[in-house]
Amino acid sequence: MAVVSACIVALSGCALPRSGPKDDEILAGSKAEGGPVNVVLVDNRVAVASYLDDNLSFPSSFTGAGLASTDTINPGDVISVTVWENVDPALLVGPGQKQAFIQEIQVDQAGNIFMPYAGVLKAAGNTPEQLRRLITRKLDPQTPDPQVEVRRVAGDGSSISVIGGVGAQGVYPLVPSTTRLSAMLATAGGVTIDPDVAQVAVRRGGTTGRIFLQDLYDDPRLDVALRANDKIIVEEDRRTFTALGATSTQARVPFPQGRMSVVEAVAEVGGLNGNTSDPTGIFVFRREVQSIANKVTGRNDLGENEPFVYVIDLTRPDGVFLAKEFQVRDKDTIYITEAPFVAWTKILTATSQTLSFTADVVRVGDLLTDN
Incomplete structure (x- = not known):
């Protein structure tokens, strides 16, 4: 003892x-x-x-913004123009033809286009209807009562970049069906990250707002209206905590939820x-x-x-x-x-091991003495 x-x-x-x-x-x-x-x-x-x-939340400048007009023409957009003429010979088409198709006119970075017989026209900032009236006025002195149609084709001018944890990363046009965040995410193939840890960031100019995807489901106000050149980034929550001591696991642990x-x-x-x-x-x-x-x-x-x-x-x-x-x-x-x-318990375990070792040493000593 x-x-x-x-x-x-x-x-x-x-x-x-x-x-x-x-x-x-x-x-x-x-x-x-x-x-x-x-x-x-x-x-x-x-x-x-x-x-x-x-x-996490979006700034009031995001949540308070109304839907953007998808008709407004921007630099980088592509438009098509169709002109019907009522005279023969016509100004833009050959003999016997009444209809001229001018396809894929790209708006340059200054916002201008070139239209035959109408010259350089300011397209950016106008709607297709406003540009139609402008072209009509330019052509009317040269061909009587021209009938003009202008259509805005999806182009780089009104587009949204979607990257990160979505089904299909890419640049998508801002069209009437994708003017809100949830619609654009659906267009990009949906979010592929676990919804509990997925974060959605919208970068607009020098301002960035970030929310949890789950909050987008729960709060319709966060389904913000998008603007041309917005960037949407979907990524996992980066926050972690560390567990130490008498736990089942000692590790650095990602947050499993918001x-x-x-x-x-x-x-x-x-x-x-x-x-x-x-x-x-x-x-x-x-x-x-x-x-x-x-x-x-x-x-x-x-x-x-x-x-x-x-x-x-x-x-x-x-x-x-x-x-x-x-x-x-x-x-x-x-x-x-x-x-x-x-x-x-550790002390008793160590003690028992020490006593066991001591007993072994004593037995060896007795054997040597007997011999």
Whole structure:
């Protein structure tokens, strides 16, 4: 018994292998104890005060914009012109012919086109009807009562680029059937990424708005009207959190959905390890934003990116509810401490191995003495 006791005492003072710091070691590092970290026990007030509204959305300039006119001609568009003449010989066609087809006239970057006998005309900014009247006025002095038809053909001028996780990436014309975001995504083959983690960004000039695809399903206001030269980018959510300690999985984990709580994050890595985890010691490590850091602590002198450790005790009557309300953010680290008996189990295991080795040595010594 004296040998066993000595071994236990000796091993208890050794640095036994473990998955991370103990809860008392973390708490000892708090600023209240002279350490460098803000350690905060999560209650209802803290759960509310620490919430950061990081919802994705489109700016009001997107959601408030009306449908664009798909008739307006833009630089890069292609138009076709048909002219009927009532005289013989006609101006644009040969003898006996009454109809002239002028196909695929591309609007240059200055917004102009060249029309035979009408010269250089400003096309960009006009509708096909306005351009028809302009061509008619130019031709009328040269051929009596010309009948003109102008059609806008899909071209590069009014187009949308769709890239990323869609069925068919490409450049698509902005036509009456694709003037809204959902219609353009459908035209591009639909979203091929898991809807729970898919994000849709719309880039317009120097402004970019981003939403979760699921929000597009839920909120019709986010089905924004598109504009020529918009870029639509579909990609997976890039946010991650890290799980460490007495969990079923220790890993860097992508967010499985748009918004997550501690309960959902722990469940995502397989839950608590029933053999080793301590439900009183769930710690969330993060660099806190200045406004929330001061709100949580009731101070006004904390700076940006203050190191915070939030402590959740699941054994409290409201512990699970607090874990469901406490928000997990990008780059958080969730650490679950080991239960106290785990350390003793390790000590006893190491002790038994030491005693077994000692007994083997004694037996070998006895054999050598006998011989």
